[in-house]
Amino acid sequence: VSEFDVPPLGDDARALLERVKGTEPAPAPKDVRARVFEQVVRTVGSPAGREAFQSGVRAQEVTTRARARRSWRAAAWLAAAAAFALAALRFGGRFTASRDRDRRQAAPLAAEAPAACSPVPSLDGDPHNCGRCGHDCCGGACSGGVCQLAVIAQAYHPGKLAVDATHVYWPDGSDSLGRIMKVPKRGGESVELASGIYHPWAVAVDGTHAYWVTNSDVGPSFGGVFKVPLEGGDAVPLVASGEAFAGDILVNATHVYWDDYGAYAPGQHRSECAPGARIRRAGLDGSNPTTLADASAGVCTPLYMALDAHNVYWPSRFGRVVQTIGHDGAGLARLSRARDPYTVAVDSFYVYWTNWDDGTIQRAPLSGGDAVTLASSGQARGPNRGVGATMLAVDSTHVFWTRQGPPWGSSGAVLVAPLSGLEGSTGSVLATSPNASWLATDAACVYWVDASDGQIRAVAKP
Amino acid sequence: VVSVAADAAAKSTDDSDRHSRLRAIFERDFDYVWHSLRRLGVHARDREDLAQDVFVHVYRRLEDYDTSRPSRPWLFAFVFRCASDWRRLAWQRVEPIGDYPEPAASAPGADEALARKQDRDLVERAIQHVALERRGVFILHEIEECPMKEVASLLGIPLFTAYSKLRVAREEFEAAVRRLQARKGKP
Numbered sequence: 001v002s003e004f005d006v007p008p009l010g011d012d013a014r015a016l017l018e019r020v021k022g023t024e025p026a027p028a029p030k031d032v033r034a035r036v037f038e039q040v041v042r043t044v045g046s047p048a049g050r051e052a053f054q055s056g057v058r059a060q061e062v063t064t065r066a067r068a069r070r071s072w073r074a075a076a077w078l079a080a081a082a083a084f085a086l087a088a089l090r091f092g093g094r095f096t097a098s099r100d101r102d103r104r105q106a107a108p109l110a111a112e113a114p115a116a117c118s119p120v121p122s123l124d125g126d127p128h129n130c131g132r133c134g135h136d137c138c139g140g141a142c143s144g145g146v147c148q149l150a151v152i153a154q155a156y157h158p159g160k161l162a163v164d165a166t167h168v169y170w171p172d173g174s175d176s177l178g179r180i181m182k183v184p185k186r187g188g189e190s191v192e193l194a195s196g197i198y199h200p201w202a203v204a205v206d207g208t209h210a211y212w213v214t215n216s217d218v219g220p221s222f223g224g225v226f227k228v229p230l231e232g233g234d235a236v237p238l239v240a241s242g243e244a245f246a247g248d249i250l251v252n253a254t255h256v257y258w259d260d261y262g263a264y265a266p267g268q269h270r271s272e273c274a275p276g277a278r279i280r281r282a283g284l285d286g287s288n289p290t291t292l293a294d295a296s297a298g299v300c301t302p303l304y305m306a307l308d309a310h311n312v313y314w315p316s317r318f319g320r321v322v323q324t325i326g327h328d329g330a331g332l333a334r335l336s337r338a339r340d341p342y343t344v345a346v347d348s349f350y351v352y353w354t355n356w357d358d359g360t361i362q363r364a365p366l367s368g369g370d371a372v373t374l375a376s377s378g379q380a381r382g383p384n385r386g387v388g389a390t391m392l393a394v395d396s397t398h399v400f401w402t403r404q405g406p407p408w409g410s411s412g413a414v415l416v417a418p419l420s421g422l423e424g425s426t427g428s429v430l431a432t433s434p435n436a437s438w439l440a441t442d443a444a445c446v447y448w449v450d451a452s453d454g455q456i457r458a459v460a461k462p
Numbered sequence: 463v464v465s466v467a468a469d470a471a472a473k474s475t476d477d478s479d480r481h482s483r484l485r486a487i488f489e490r491d492f493d494y495v496w497h498s499l500r501r502l503g504v505h506a507r508d509r510e511d512l513a514q515d516v517f518v519h520v521y522r523r524l525e526d527y528d529t530s531r532p533s534r535p536w537l538f539a540f541v542f543r544c545a546s547d548w549r550r551l552a553w554q555r556v557e558p559i560g561d562y563p564e565p566a567a568s569a570p571g572a573d574e575a576l577a578r579k580q581d582r583d584l585v586e587r588a589i590q591h592v593a594l595e596r597r598g599v600f601i602l603h604e605i606e607e608c609p610m611k612e613v614a615s616l617l618g619i620p621l622f623t624a625y626s627k628l629r630v631a632r633e634e635f636e637a638a639v640r641r642l643q644a645r646k647g648k649p
Contacts, residue, residue, distance in 0.1 A: 005625065005629075006632070007632065012636075012639065013639050016581055016584065016585060020581045020582045023579075025582060032496075033492055036510055036514050037485075040488070040514055040521065396485060397485065419485065420482055421478050
């Protein structure tokens with residue numbers, strides 16, 4: 001029998017398969033995903049896996065499951081090992097051999113295939129192949145095979161920044177002369193998108209617009225949410241008033257999300273919950289502004305949030321918890337207790353946060369559970385407290401954070417640590433920066449604001 | 463002592479690299495593994511355990527992973543083997559047809575996304591009507607578009623057998639599509 005002897009699929013069935021090409025069934029439940037990953041890393045002996053299993057709720061869940069299936073699994077493994085051995089004898093090397101056979105379907109995986117260098121450059125000094133082929137220095141120089149930081153823009157008083165495929169965006173200015181700015185990622189001329197804004201604080205971007213929140217520490221009437229086309233133009237108010245102290249803004253395909261820090265009453269102590277704290281969202285045109293959660297749900301002094309495909313996450317700083325809620329306002333949950341959560345980031349399995357008080361990084365599973373301290377120098381207080389973490393970002397392999405300079409930390413820097421083996425790590429310095437503050441990342445680079453001189457800087461990921 | 467320390471450091475770096483690679487594969491392809499287990503009839507209550515087994519196997523065979531080639535056929539071979547072992551060893555019955563939701567009736571003015579979802583649901587249900595012993599060949603060749611030589615190699619079966627299975631599997635799939643469409647009153 002060969003392909004010539006097998007009738008092809010009928011036209012209807014073939015057309016049906018063509019139509020669904022590129023579509024995927026609904027994703028697996030998120031909690032299952034996280035649970036399976038934890039089980040796998042535990043089985044293969046990862047320190048991260050062991051650590052994950054030391055925390056109560058998850059350990060109980062998985063241990064119960066593990067006990068229940070231990071007996072049949074032992075038998076299964078024995079038999080599977082025997083079957084595998086037999087199969088290996090019979091078809092030895094088929095996995096590797098298959099690679100050398102028909103390569104018609106071979107499609108390179110760009111993210112993992114090593115980049116080719118041709119002609120072979122000097123890996124010591126080529127900023128596009130620094131230390132290894134294809135390792136681009138994000139506009140910085142390459143010295144001795146190590147990427148140096150690049151200054152890509154000089155700002156006046158920059159706030160929380162954002163990146164898209166081509167530009168870095170930031171809010172600039174703390175008075176009525178505030179502006180929304182952008183600059184090409186590799187540096188170049190800075191362009192003003194909008195001006196005359198009172199105290200713009202944080203910016204987010206989608207494919208067409210930059211969105212920002214303003215806040216006011218002098219009165220609630222100034223707080224609001226606005227947008228402007230990425231090419232510049234008229235600023236459009238989405239929610240023009242009533243937001244007392246909007247602290248962060250995020251956007252997805254359908255909505256813009258922001259948090260309202262609340263407004264302290266005169267004389268109220270600044271380590272208490274400010275009344276009026278809320279997590280909000282509205283359509284991209286400002287329609288249907290909605291409060292997803294407020295003080296009655298435990299929202300307390302939220303600052304820098306995170307968003308994934310299903311949920312929004314925030315630190316309720318003086319409530320000492322990290323919280324989440326679905327995009328639609330369903331599924332409010334306290335994910336973990338936290339010491340002094342300041343900013344959060346998420347990946348597919350965990351929510352990560354920095355603690356302002358001791359500068360540590362902690363994380364907990366997205367399904368909830370005890371906090372595990374990851375990066376810490378072991379010193380709880382003082383200028384060298386923790387790892388000095390302030391703002392953070394996470395990708396599939398590393399966590400990145402900024403460390404502010406004195407008096408908040410010993411010396412300002414942008415740091416990185418691999419996710420595996422993060423526990424106990426103090427991180428490696430990617431770049432020194434006197435007062436590194438807000439940061440954003442893309443696939444290859446880390447961008448941050450240095451609050452000491454208002455520069456927007458970049459450095460390559462490891 | 464220096465040598466032992468250096469070896470330990472090298473091992474630690476190697477472990478870290480392997481975990482990073484595993485994590486990258488997991489993040490990208492967990493849903494694929496999950497749905498492949500379902501497609502191969504693994505009961506919902508055991509799918510989580512089998513998914514874990516698949517990735518443990520993947521971890522142990524990371525050295526075989528050729529990053530210049532699509533990952534899914536390579537992963538499917540692990541899924542196929544784990545599902546086959548599960549069927550052989552477990553006393554439980556295979557997932558009955560019906561795990562996948564019935565496609566919703568198409569409403570007038572249904573948008574393209576809904577139509578695509580209905581098509582996707584139809585394909586998934588029709589796959590469930592291909593006999594288990596032929597389903598792996600069908601999925602790898604018709605869905606993952608793997609050449610037949612590679613399908614035979616990945617599943618550890620002779621090429622002749624693979625073609626035989628494909629012929630019958632195509633007939634089963636087509637018949638199922640016709641039946642399911644007729645049930646919904648579609649052309």
